Amino acid sequence: MVMLALVAVLTLVATEDPVQLWWILLLAGVGIPAVFAPRHRLLAPLSRFAEVVVVGIMASQLADASIHGTVFGASAALPYLAVPLTVAVLGRRAREGAALLAVTAGTLVISGVLTETAAGRQIGQTGYLAVCAQWLTLAVLGTIAASTLQRVMQARGESKPQPYVEATRLLTQLRSVARQLPGATLDPGGISEHLLEELRTVARTDRAAVLSASGGGRLVVLAQVGVERVDWETTLDADSAIADAWASQQPQTAHRSQSRSHSGPEVSALVVPLVAGVRTVGLVTLEADAAGAYPATVVDRVTALTRPAALRLEAALLFDEVRSLATNEERQRLAREIHDGVAQELVMVGYGIDNALACLPEDAKETAEELRTLRGEVTRVITELRLSLFELRSEVDRQGGLAAAIAEYARTVGASAGLRVHLSLDESTARLPAATEAEMLRIAQEAITNARKHARATNLWVTCAVDPPFAQIEVSDDGQGIADQRPDGRYGLAIMAERAERIRGRLEIRPRRPSGTTVAVVLGTLPRRDSVRDSVTAPEGE
Structure with missing residues (x-):
């Protein structure tokens, strides 16, 4: 509609003859099927082909009727070429777009050659054909730009699918993978203990632990081995090899213990980050009560074992997180349904019993006693429900x-x-x-x-x-x-x-x-x- 209005204005300016606006009505008429049935396999393409033919004939006729010259008259109709060409390309119809360009070029040339106009005799057919070639070139460039835009939009749509579609795809893959894995391989604790046992075969280890992030700038201990349990440094803002390894994603050695509870004359410590891709998912801390226990060769052997373990641990932690989120959401949903459903209905039953007691005559003592017993039972059930709601909503606070x-x-x-x-x-x-x-x-x-x-x-x-x-x-x-x-x-x-x-x-x-x-x-x-x-x-x- 915008392009039709623009062509109508240019036609009036070029010819100063309102009668020439019948071309606009014709152009609008042949374009109606493409507007109301844009996906029809027959009507929509035929409508677009009819539009470019009408534009080609209209350009030659306006060149004849123009009072400002052949070039200006032809230019009044040719901007409309952008409409059918762009629609075809954005609709992923590249062949149709190329065919439209060919039909447009043929129509312009044939109509220009066959039309003997006064303007043509004064200026020659060369000027008319030159302006047509310029607009065809612009139409080709516009078609290429529209095609590029369509591909970019398609790529963005494929790289950013709808959240629920992507979640379904990933969860389906996770279910398939989980069924193929051994039973304990998605357990972070089991993976961590197995890794520590492997590391003890390649490096001296008097104490060792696998730590993972828990949020709030702290670490949690997933597994630990040694002759005694130690209080490891779990803060990431402390001056320790643990914090340095986490920040740098590089192995760190130290000559002091990384725990807050162990002290000894000679201690060697090695902290190796567990990096999956670009993300640090955990740390392995090894300690030995001897000086120089972790030379470069030992560090290399330890790192070779931790690389594949990092990916396994990340998968297990993600699985735990997804399961925890789903469980918590379901508990909250059940709590809401119980509170808004059966709990409210029981309260109303209790009110009904109270009203019945208030309306009983004084001589209905036996009925009143039964109602009071029933009211006590309703009160007990409501108390049980409230405790159940409290249990469902109870969570471990991150700070508490x-x-x-x-x-x-x-x-x-x-x-x-x-x-x-x-x-x-x-x-x-x-x-x-x-x-x-x-x-x-x-x-x-x-x-x-x-x-x-x-x-x-x-x-x-x-x-x-x-x-x-x-x-x-x-x-x-x-x-x-x-x-x-x-x-x-x-x-x-x-x-x-x-x-x-x-x-x-x-x-x-x-x-x-x-x-x-x-x-x-x-x-x-x-x-x-x-x-x-x-x-x-x-x-x-x-």
Whole structure:
């Protein structure tokens, strides 16, 4: 429409004859099928071919009718050539575009040669043909530019597909790859332990660990070996070989320990970054109680083993992150549905029972007692739902840590159930991987919930000791014991066992003396630090 208006204005300026506007109406008429049926296999191409033929004939006629000369008259119609040519190229019809150019050139030449005009006698056919050649050249250049633009747009569309389409493609690939891999190869802890065992065969190692990023400028310990457990430096802003290796992505050696708890007269340390592509996914720290334990030859052997391990570890960490995000999203969705659905309906049922009680006559004592019993049961179910919502929404805070999340949950449940809660917490500054912390929290929640629902206890002891990669949680009660628990309680124990197996921990269930049950989940091996060992046994009473 814009180009038609431009050609109409140029026609009036060139001829000063409104009658010549009938060419514009003809041009609009032959272009209607291409406008309303742009993808039709027959009508759309025929419409565009008709447009270029009309433009060719129109150019020769306007050259004759122009009062400003042949060149100006022909130039009034030729700009419209850009419309059908550009549409054909942007529609990925290169052959049609070339055919349109050929038909346009033939029409212009034939109509110019066959038309004997006064202007042609004065100026000659050369001027007319020259201006036609200029506009055809511009049309060719415009067609090439449109074709280039179309390819760029197509390339951008292919390189940046819709987010959900790309996510589906990647997740499908991940599922296929995961099915082909051995069972434990997507476990960051298992990969890290296997790497440390390999490194011990090529380098002297008295202490070693694999660390990975956890966000907030800190590292987490994925695996650790050695005669004793050490408190590794996990901050990336400290003056250490660990921070230097992370920033430079190059192996670093040092003559002092990279832990905050170890000291010795002679220590050699080697820190090798695990780099996948351009991203650092973790670090391997090796230490030996000897000087010069890591010469260049040893560094080369260690680096040769860490290169392929970096890619495996990155895949495992990404898989853990995707699984954690999906799990958290599903828990939040369930919490919203319960809160907005059945919880609200139960509240309304409770209000209905209250109204019924208020409207009962004084002599309906038996009915009133039944309604009060029913109201108490509704209140109990609503309380259970609220605790379930709290459990679903509970997460390990990045700043608070695992112990703080368990303590908050234990206090909330204890207050609602009338339990006396005794807490013993010992958590180091180092953190467990986020996925591991989430599983440990769910195990603790299930153990506390079982004690509240089935144990008929009056006291609850919760012990949490975290010294990565070691962690231990114990939940003890003074109730009736596990032998008399209902089937749903045993089902909860099975869920805890599955969660413990998923993080390569072990679940221990034993009776507590003189009464009750102790449920413990242990991750890794017990450290030798006295402060942690003293805190992992729950007190027997107060």
